[in-house]
Amino acid sequence: MTGLVKDERYLRHQMGAYHVESPERLQAIHEAIEEKFSSTSFALIPPRPAREEEILWIHEKSYYEQLAATQGKERVILDPDTSTCSESFSTALLAAGGLMEAARAIMEGEVTNAFALIRPPGHHAEKSRAMGFCLFNNIALAAEYLLRIHSVDKILIVDWDVHHGNGTQHSFEQRSEVLYFSLHQYPHYPGTGHWEEIGAGPGKGFTINCPLSPGKGDADYLYIFKRVLKPVIEAFQPEFILVSAGFDPHLEDPLSGMQLSSQGFAALTYFLLEQAARMAQGHLLLTLEGGYALEALARSVVAVLEQLSGVAPPPQIKQPPQPQTEKQIDLVIRRLKEFWPLV
Numbered sequence: 001m002t003g004l005v006k007d008e009r010y011l012r013h014q015m016g017a018y019h020v021e022s023p024e025r026l027q028a029i030h031e032a033i034e035e036k037f038s039s040t041s042f043a044l045i046p047p048r049p050a051r052e053e054e055i056l057w058i059h060e061k062s063y064y065e066q067l068a069a070t071q072g073k074e075r076v077i078l079d080p081d082t083s084t085c086s087e088s089f090s091t092a093l094l095a096a097g098g099l100m101e102a103a104r105a106i107m108e109g110e111v112t113n114a115f116a117l118i119r120p121p122g123h124h125a126e127k128s129r130a131m132g133f134c135l136f137n138n139i140a141l142a143a144e145y146l147l148r149i150h151s152v153d154k155i156l157i158v159d160w161d162v163h164h165g166n167g168t169q170h171s172f173e174q175r176s177e178v179l180y181f182s183l184h185q186y187p188h189y190p191g192t193g194h195w196e197e198i199g200a201g202p203g204k205g206f207t208i209n210c211p212l213s214p215g216k217g218d219a220d221y222l223y224i225f226k227r228v229l230k231p232v233i234e235a236f237q238p239e240f241i242l243v244s245a246g247f248d249p250h251l252e253d254p255l256s257g258m259q260l261s262s263q264g265f266a267a268l269t270y271f272l273l274e275q276a277a278r279m280a281q282g283h284l285l286l287t288l289e290g291g292y293a294l295e296a297l298a299r300s301v302v303a304v305l306e307q308l309s310g311v312a313p314p315p316q317i318k319q320p321p322q323p324q325t326e327k328q329i330d331l332v333i334r335r336l337k338e339f340w341p342l343v
């Protein structure tokens with residue numbers, strides 16, 4: 001059974017009438033799910049708010065208090081792209097806690113895999129500041145939750161959002177128990193994610209960045225998964241796979257130059273399902289990050305859920321990758337060869 005975190009309270013956070021990271025994103029997803037699936041297709045996982053001590057696993061207390069002080073205030077501007085309304089703080093706690101609950105449900109065997117349809121997103125949030133529509137770093141917090149509460153030793157975070165997850169990388173770049181793997185448009189917001197960024201100290205080699213020029217499609221992403229991610233998974237042997245599932249690499253998305261289709265996201269999901277089944281007892285948890293073309297976002301989430309729940313056959317991606325993609329990935333491989341069995 002596939003678990004789903006789906007709750008109307010995630011609509012309460014809003015950053016102004018014209019902001020692209022809008023409650024309408026989730027509304028579109030909810031409507032598409034209600035149209036395509038029955039009420040018994042998924043096990044609904046009720047979210048809970050994350051507790052302060054959990055948030056402090058990743059974030060500074062002063063930052064927690066800064067966000068707590070926004071509660072009840074109509075608008076507080078945190079960075080050029082990110083602001084809060086009166087209910088943003090409580091919604092952000094529910095986002096982080098919702099993802100932890102999904103992780104718990106997987107670890108306790110209530111569901112085999114899950115998708116947390118939460119907002120605000122999280123992968124840009126740094127230790128002590130909000131950034132790029134993100135308040136708390138939901139996926140970093142969920143990884144800490146699994147390490148600390150469920151004694152998981154090795155976690156893989158795959159970040160296919162079109163933007164580099166700077167906050168997630170910074171949370172774990174000194175450590176070897178969480179491997180961060182990102183493909184993203186580069187150069188692009190937030191500016192980080194060069195292939196030379198591979199982690200530091202005991203975490204050296206456990207950060208893998210695949211910076212890509214615009215125009216990449218389904219075949220390119222799948223090629224990178226097979227050529228780089230697969231051998232890394234085999235060598236690292238993660239016990240849990242977390243995914244920062246951003247749908248902004250979609251060809252219709254206004255915030256990127258990538259050209260993925262909804263079937264491309266389905267193919268990436270199927271690939272990760274296979275890897276999770278082989279290496280990580282099926283433990284696979286996706287969390288919603290970006291994705292701003294409402295129809296494309298909803299269609300893509302449905303395509304991913306069809307794979308997670310096994311109701312659709314795996315999509316066939318037949319085209320070859322672009323020659324330029326192979327060249328860009330050669331740089332990544334050359335840098336990481338000493339750490340992983342890459343050819």
Ligand SMILES: [Zn+2]
Pocket residue numbers: 161162163246248289290291
């Ligand atoms: Zn993004």
